Amino acid sequence: xxxxxxxxxxxxxxxxxxxxxxxxxxxxxxxxxxxxxxxxxxxxxxxxxxxxxxxxxxxxxxxxxxxxxxxxxxxxxxxxxxxxxxxxxxxxxxxxxxxxxxxxxxxxxxxxxxxxxxxxxxxxxxxxxxxxxxxxxxxxxxxxxxxxxxxxxxxxxxxxxxxxxxxxxxxxxxxxxxxxxxxxxxxxxxxxxxxxxxxxxxxxxxxxxxxxxxxxxxxxxxxxxxxxxxxxxxxxxxxxxxxxxxxxxxxxxxxxxxxxxxxxxxxxxxxxxxxxxx
Amino acid sequence: xxxxxxxxxxxxxxxxxxxxxxxxxxxxxxxxxxxxxxxxxxxxxxxxxxxxxxxxxxxxxxxxxxxxxxxxxxxxxxxxxxxxxxxxxxxxxxxxxxxxxxxxxxxxxxxxxxxxxxxxxxxxxxxxxxxxxxxxxxxxxxxxxxxxxxxxxxxxxxxxxxxxxxxxxxxxxxxxxxxxxxxxxxxxxxxxxxxxxxxxxxxxxxxxxxxxxxxxxxxxxxxxxxxxxxxxxxxxxxxxxxxxxxxxxxxxxxxxxxxxxxxxxxxxxxxxxxxxxxxxxxxx
Amino acid sequence: xxxxxxxxxxxxxxxxxxxxxxxxxxxxxxxxxxxxxxxxxxxxxxxxxxxxxxxxxxxxxxxxxxxxxxxxxxxxxxxxxxxxxxxxxxxxxxxxxxxxxxxxxxxxxxxxxxxxxxxxxxxxxxxxxxxxxxxxxxxxxxxxxxxxxxxxxxxxxxxxxxxxxxxxxxxxxxxxxxxxxxxxxxxxxxxxxxxxxxxxxxxxxxxxxxxxxxxxxxxxxxxxxxxxxxxxxxxxxxxxxxxxxxxxxxxxxxxxxxxxxxxxxxxxxxxxxxxxxxxxxxxxxxxxxxx
Numbered sequence: 001x002x003x004x005x006x007x008x009x010x011x012x013x014x015x016x017x018x019x020x021x022x023x024x025x026x027x028x029x030x031x032x033x034x035x036x037x038x039x040x041x042x043x044x045x046x047x048x049x050x051x052x053x054x055x056x057x058x059x060x061x062x063x064x065x066x067x068x069x070x071x072x073x074x075x076x077x078x079x080x081x082x083x084x085x086x087x088x089x090x091x092x093x094x095x096x097x098x099x100x101x102x103x104x105x106x107x108x109x110x111x112x113x114x115x116x117x118x119x120x121x122x123x124x125x126x127x128x129x130x131x132x133x134x135x136x137x138x139x140x141x142x143x144x145x146x147x148x149x150x151x152x153x154x155x156x157x158x159x160x161x162x163x164x165x166x167x168x169x170x171x172x173x174x175x176x177x178x179x180x181x182x183x184x185x186x187x188x189x190x191x192x193x194x195x196x197x198x199x200x201x202x203x204x205x206x207x208x209x210x211x212x213x214x215x216x217x218x219x220x221x222x223x224x225x226x227x228x229x230x231x232x233x234x235x236x237x238x239x240x241x242x243x244x245x246x247x248x249x250x251x252x253x254x255x256x257x258x259x260x261x262x263x264x265x266x267x268x269x270x271x272x273x274x275x276x277x278x
Numbered sequence: 279x280x281x282x283x284x285x286x287x288x289x290x291x292x293x294x295x296x297x298x299x300x301x302x303x304x305x306x307x308x309x310x311x312x313x314x315x316x317x318x319x320x321x322x323x324x325x326x327x328x329x330x331x332x333x334x335x336x337x338x339x340x341x342x343x344x345x346x347x348x349x350x351x352x353x354x355x356x357x358x359x360x361x362x363x364x365x366x367x368x369x370x371x372x373x374x375x376x377x378x379x380x381x382x383x384x385x386x387x388x389x390x391x392x393x394x395x396x397x398x399x400x401x402x403x404x405x406x407x408x409x410x411x412x413x414x415x416x417x418x419x420x421x422x423x424x425x426x427x428x429x430x431x432x433x434x435x436x437x438x439x440x441x442x443x444x445x446x447x448x449x450x451x452x453x454x455x456x457x458x459x460x461x462x463x464x465x466x467x468x469x470x471x472x473x474x475x476x477x478x479x480x481x482x483x484x485x486x487x488x489x490x491x492x493x494x495x496x497x498x499x500x501x502x503x504x505x506x507x508x509x510x511x512x513x514x515x516x517x518x519x520x521x522x523x524x525x526x527x528x529x530x531x532x533x534x535x536x537x538x539x540x541x542x543x544x545x546x547x548x549x550x551x552x553x554x555x556x557x558x559x560x561x562x
Numbered sequence: 563x564x565x566x567x568x569x570x571x572x573x574x575x576x577x578x579x580x581x582x583x584x585x586x587x588x589x590x591x592x593x594x595x596x597x598x599x600x601x602x603x604x605x606x607x608x609x610x611x612x613x614x615x616x617x618x619x620x621x622x623x624x625x626x627x628x629x630x631x632x633x634x635x636x637x638x639x640x641x642x643x644x645x646x647x648x649x650x651x652x653x654x655x656x657x658x659x660x661x662x663x664x665x666x667x668x669x670x671x672x673x674x675x676x677x678x679x680x681x682x683x684x685x686x687x688x689x690x691x692x693x694x695x696x697x698x699x700x701x702x703x704x705x706x707x708x709x710x711x712x713x714x715x716x717x718x719x720x721x722x723x724x725x726x727x728x729x730x731x732x733x734x735x736x737x738x739x740x741x742x743x744x745x746x747x748x749x750x751x752x753x754x755x756x757x758x759x760x761x762x763x764x765x766x767x768x769x770x771x772x773x774x775x776x777x778x779x780x781x782x783x784x785x786x787x788x789x790x791x792x793x794x795x796x797x798x799x800x801x802x803x804x805x806x807x808x809x810x811x812x813x814x815x816x817x818x819x820x821x822x823x824x825x826x827x828x829x830x831x832x833x834x835x836x837x838x839x840x841x842x843x844x845x846x847x848x849x850x851x852x853x
Contacts, residue, residue, distance in 0.1 A: 077450065079446070082446070108452065109452075115450040117446065134452065137451070137454075137457045138451075184447070187451065188450070191451060288745040288747040291750075298646045298650050298653065301646070302670065303666075309680070309684050313683070316687070360580055363573065364577040371574060371575070377575075381578050385581050386842060388581060388584060390768065392776070392777070392802070392830065392831075393775070393777070395588060397809075398592065398805070398824060399588045399591050401809075402592075402595065403587055403591055456571075481675075486777070487778060487805075487806060490810060491805060513679045516679050520687070528683075535683060538680070
C-alpha cells in the first residue's frame with residue numbers, strides 16, 4: 001500500500017476527465033472487490049459482491065434499509081473487525097493490495113481509508129485537539145507550527161476554517177450539527193487518506209447544512225476518492241458520478257449515475273428509483 | 279372471603295410493610311441519638327490531636343486518625359493501578375473469552391468473602407511469607423485485595439458508559455486499541471472511575487477485622503511515619519475503647535465513632551458531588 | 563508499535579489474573595496452616611468435639627461450640643432480617659410511591675454503610691441494656707443483642723436484592739392478577755414473590771453468608787466464652803470472634819494455638835464460599851427465566 005506521494009494522482013485526473021465506463025476492464029481502479037461474502041456469525045449479510053471503483057470519482061451506494069450498503073462500506077476499511085463474530089470471504093483490493101490478507105496492518109489501512117459516520121462523533125475535546133489527534137497518533141504531528149499548519153489546511157479543506165479560526169480551543173461539542181460533521185471530515189482529511197468513506201453523512205443534518213456538505217464533496221473529489229452511502233436518492237443523483245444499487249445483500253446494478261436514474265438495466269433498480277418500494 | 283375482609287387484610291399487610299420501614303428508620307435514629315449523646319461531649323480539638331493514653335480523659339485519636347488516612351492512601355496507591363488495569367482488560371480486551379469469564383466469576387465470588395478471611399490471607403502472605411511484618415504496607419496490601427473487586431466492578435461500569443461512537447471515531451483515524459483507550463476512553467471515564475474508587479475506599483476506612491488479624495496494634499503512642507512502621511486505625515481504637523469496662527472509655531469510643539462517621543460522610547459526599555458534576559458535563 | 567500493544571495487553575491481563583491469585587492465595591494460606599493443624603489434632607476431634615479450649619493447659623479442639631455460637635447469632639439475625647427485609651422489599655416494590663421511596667432508599671443505604679464497629683457499640687451499650695429491662699436474666703454479653711443488631715444491618719441487603727428480583731418480574735403478570743380482582747397483597751404474595759423466588763432465595767442465602775462472616779458486632783457484644791448452647795441470653799463465642807481474640811493476643815506464630823485461627827478460618831471460608839456459589843447459581847438461573 002503506497003504511503004508515499006501520489007503516483008496515481010495524474011492517472012486519476014485522466015480517469016475523471018475521460019469519464020470511463022465502469023465496466024471497462026482496462027479502466028484504472030482504486031478499489032476492486034471480487035466475490036466478497038460477509039457474515040455476521042452465521043448470517044450472510046453480503047453475497048458475492050464484485051465491483052470496481054475508480055479514483056477521483058464519487059460513488060454512491062443506494063438501496064433500502066438493511067440491504068447491506070453500510071456493511072459493505074465498512075468492509076473497505078475493516079471497521080467491521082471491531083464487531084465480534086464477523087467474517088469476510090473474498091478479495092478486497094485497494095491499490096491492488098488485498099486488505100484482507102493475513103498480516104495486513106489494519107491500523108495503517110484506516111489511516112489510508114478515512115471514514116465519516118452518520119451521526120457525527122467529535123471527541124469531547126477542543127476543535128484543535130480533534131483534528132490534531134489523528135496526526136499525533138499516526139506520528140504525523142511534527143513541530144508545533146507544522147501541526148498548526150496542517151490543522152488549518154484540513155479545516156479549510158472541510159470549509160470550516162472561517163467559522164472556527166477564532167475558536168480553535170473551544171469545545172467541539174459546542175458547535176452545531178453541521179459544523180460538527182464538517183469537523184469530523186476535517187479530522188479524517190488531516191491524516192491524508194486516499195479514500196474517504198462517508199456513511200450517510202448528512203442524514204442527521206438540516207437542508208442548508210446538507211447542501212454545504214454536498215458542495216464539499218464536489219470539491220473534495222478532485223483530491224480524494226469518495227464512496228458515499230445514502231438513503232436519499234436525490235442526494236445520490238446530485239452528488240455522485242457512479243451509483244451502485246444494493247438489495248438484500250447483493251449488488252444489483254452499478255453504472256453511471258445518470259443511467260441508473262434515467263434508464264436502469266434492471267427492473268428492480270427501476271422499481272426502487274421510481275419509488276415503487278423502499 | 280368477602281371483599282371487605284380481603285381489603286382489611288390488605289390494609290393490615292400494607293401497614294405491616296410501613297411498620298417495618300418505620301422500625302428501620304427508628305433504629306437508625308436510635309443509633310444516631312445514642313452515639314451523639316454519648317460522645318458529643320467528649321468531642322474537641324484536643325481529642326482529635328491527642329495520642330492514646332491509659333487515662334480516658336487524656337486519650338485522643340490522633341495516632342489512629344493519621345494511621346487510618348495513611349493506610350487508606352497506600353491502599354489506594356496499590357488498588358488503583360491494578361484495579362483499573364484489570365477492569366480495562368476485562369472490558370476492552372477480554373470480550374467473551376473463557377479466561378475473561380472465569381476471572382469475572384472469581385471477582386464476583388471474592389466480593390462476597392468475609393473480610394476477616396482477607397485478614398488471614400494478609401497474615402499468612404504479607405506478614406509472614408513476604409516478610410512485611412505488621413506494617414502499614416501489610417495492612418494496606420490486605421485492604422487493597424479487599425477493595426479490588428469493588429474497584430474493578432465500578433471501573434468497568436464507568437468504561438461501559440463511554441459511548442461506542444467515540445471508540446469508532448478513534449479507530450477510523452488509524453488509532454490502535456491502546457491509543458484509543460488512553461487518549462479517548464479513559465479521560466471520559468475518569469470521573470466515574472474516581473467516584474467508584476472513593477466509595478470503595480470509604481468502605482475500607484471502616485474495616486476493622488482484617489487489620490486486627492494482620493496485627494495492627496491497639497495501643498500505640500505515635501503516628502506511623504513510614505510504610506514499614508506499625509500502626510493502628512480509627513475503628514480499631516474505637517473497638518479497643520468499647521472493650522474496656524470503664525464508662526469514660528465508652529465516651530471516647532462514641533466520640534471516635536462520630537469522627538469516623540464524619541470522615542465517611544465527607545468521602546461519600548465527595549463521591550456524589552463528583553458524580554453529579556460528571557453527569558452534567560458528560561452529556562455527549 | 564505492535565510489540566508495544568502486545569506488551570500492554572499482557573500487562574493488563576496479568577493485573578486481571580491477580581484476582582485469581584487472590585483466591586488461590588486464600589486457599590493456599592488456609593490449607594497450609596490447616597493441614598499443619600490437623601497433624602496435631604485429628605479431624606474428627608476438630609469437627610465433632612464439643613469443647614473448645616485451645617489456650618488451656620489441657621487444650622481441647624472441638625470446634626462445635628464456635629459453630630453453634632455462629633449459627634445461633636446468625637439465626638437470630640435472619641429471624642430479623644429476612645421477614646423484615648422481604649416485607650420492606652414488597653412494600654417498596656408494590657406499594658410505595660416515589661416520594662416515600664426517595665426517603666426510604668437513602669435510609670436503607672445509610673444503614674448498610676455504617677461500619678460494623680459502630681453497630682457493635684450500639685449492640686453492647688444500647689441494645690443489650692435495653693433488652694435487660696425486658697429480660698432481667700440477660701447477661702451483659704449474649705447472642706440476642708448482637709443478633710438483632712446484625713439483623714438490622716443485613717436488612718437493607720435483603721431488601722434491595724429482593725426488590726431487584728421482584729422488579730424483574732414482568733408487569734404483565736401483576737396486571738393479570740389485578741384484572742382477576744386480586745388485592746395488592748394477594749398479588750404480591752401469590753404472584754410476584756413466587757415468580758421472583760429464585761432471586762429472593764439467592765438474596766436470603768447471601769444474607770446468611772454475610773451473617774456468618776460478620777466479625778465486629780459479635781467480637782464486641784457476644785462474648786468470648788465458647789459454649790455449646792442454644793440459649794441466647796448467655797455469652798457465646800463465634801468463629802469470627804475467636805479469630806479476633808487470638809489475633810489480639812500474644813500468641814506466637816507457628817504454634818498450634820496460632821494455627822487454630824486458620825483452621826477455624828478454613829471452616830468459615832468453605833461455608834461462606836459454598837453459600838455464595840449457590841446464591842450466584844440461583845441468580846444466573848433466575849436471569850435465564852426472564853431474559
